[in-house]
Every structure is written in C-alpha cells, then in structure tokens.
Amino acid sequence: KYLEENVGPQESLLFAQTNVEKGFSALEKLLKDINGKYATGDEIYMADVFMAPQIAAAMQRFKIDMSKYPRLCRIFESLKALLEFLDASPERQPDAVH
Numbered sequence: 654k655y656l657e658e659n660v661g662p663q664e665s666l667l668f669a670q671t672n673v674e675k676g677f678s679a680l681e682k683l684l685k686d687i688n689g690k691y692a693t694g695d696e697i698y699m700a701d702v703f704m705a706p707q708i709a710a711a712m713q714r715f716k717i718d719m720s721k722y723p724r725l726c727r728i729f730e731s732l733k734a735l736l737e738f739l740d741a742s743p744e745r746q747p748d749a750v751h
Contacts, residue, residue, distance in 0.1 A: 669715045676712070677722045680704070684724045690731040697732075705732045709742065 657665035684692060693701035708729045711717040719726050732738045742748045 666715065670717060673711045673715055673717055674721070677717070677725060681722050681724050684728070687724070689730070692728055697735075701728065701732055705729065705738055705745075 654665075656668055689695040689699050692704055704725070708719070708725055712719055715721065719729075739745065
C-alpha cells in the first residue's frame with residue numbers, strides 16, 4: 654500500500670511480482686528432486702498447506718506467469734483437485750472480504 658500511494662500502482666505490482674518470483678524460483682530449486690504429487694512426495698504435509706494459498710494469490714492478485722514454475726504448477730494442480738483445498742479457499746468463506 655505504501656508503494657502504491659507514494660510511487661504508483663504499477664511500481665507496487667512490479668515490486669510484488671519481483672519478490673514473489675524470487676521466492677518461487679527458490680522453491681523450484683528446492684523441489685527439483687521431488688517427483689510426487691505434492692511438495693514432499695505423494696502425501697500432503699504442511700509445505701503444501703502453506704504453499705497453496707501463496708500460489709493462488711500470486712496468480713490472482715499479482716498476475717504471476719506460473720509457466721516459469723512447472724513443479725509448483727504440478728503441485729498446485731494436484732492440490733486444486735482436493736475438496737479440502739477448494740473448501741478452504743477465501744472465496745468460499747462466508748466472512749471473507751473480497
């Protein structure tokens with residue numbers, strides 16, 4: 654919000670994109686040897702629980718091109734297929750502010 658008010662909305666978006674992409678690039682490297690459906694293999698762990706909303710926000714809010722992150726995309730697609738993750742999304746919460 655500070656950047657948007659003092660520099661402009663485009664700079665705010667660029668700042669967010671740059672930092673999200675740095676983090677996603679690091680995650681891609683960390684996950685290079687993982688071949689399962691999720692972040693640590695074929696079972697869901699806390700990494701998946703924390704990563705899913707970050708990826709969703711990156712795509713929706715910051716317009717991140719996820720094609721640069723094939724491992725994260727694969728994991729996110731696996732998570733999106735689970736009812737628990739769909740039910741937990743902010744747009745499905747009756748008290749969420751949109």
